[in-house]
Amino acid sequence: QVQLVESGGGVVQAGDSLRLSCTASGLTFGIYIMAWYRQSTGKEREMVAAISTLGSNSKYGDAVKGRFTISRDNSKNMVWLQMNNLKPEDTADYYCAAGGHFGRLAPQNMDYWGKGTQVTVSS
Numbered sequence: 001q002v003q004l005v006e007s008g009g010g011v012v013q014a015g016d017s018l019r020l021s022c023t024a025s026g027l028t029f030g031i032y033i034m035a036w037y038r039q040s041t042g043k044e045r046e047m048v049a050a051i052s053t054l055g056s057n058s059k060y061g062d063a064v065k066g067r068f069t070i071s072r073d074n075s076k077n078m079v080w081l082q083m084n085n086l087k088p089e090d091t092a093d094y095y096c097a098a099g100g101h102f103g104r105l106a107p108q109n110m111d112y113w114g115k116g117t118q119v120t121v122s123s
Contacts, residue, residue: 006114017086032112037110038090
């Protein structure tokens with residue numbers, strides 16, 4: 001079955017960096033759009049970053065533009081989210097997801113989800 005497993009979350013201070021990883025199995029990784037989402041308490045799940053199948057295009061949520069970078073390696077079935085200059089408002093559970101439409105990145109349009117990794121940024 002399809003599995004997406006996130007890792008790399010933790011507790012950091014404002015201004016620090018973290019790199020999240022997502023390892024995929026059970027799917028043809030290279031044909032899927034990969035994306036990172038986050039959800040904090042009381043808020044809806046939001047798209048943080050997405051990357052096209054070959055990695056040539058990427059999209060970012062307005063809150064993270066210029067600070068976060070998404071990348072992928074199709075030979076390793078992995079996608080990463082490099083998060084720099086973290087802020088307390090970045091505190092959330094971060095989820096890796098796979099989907100089929102780069103122009104349709106609402107959470108309900110994604111096909112597969114990981115269980116998430118927690119990121120806490122203290123001020």
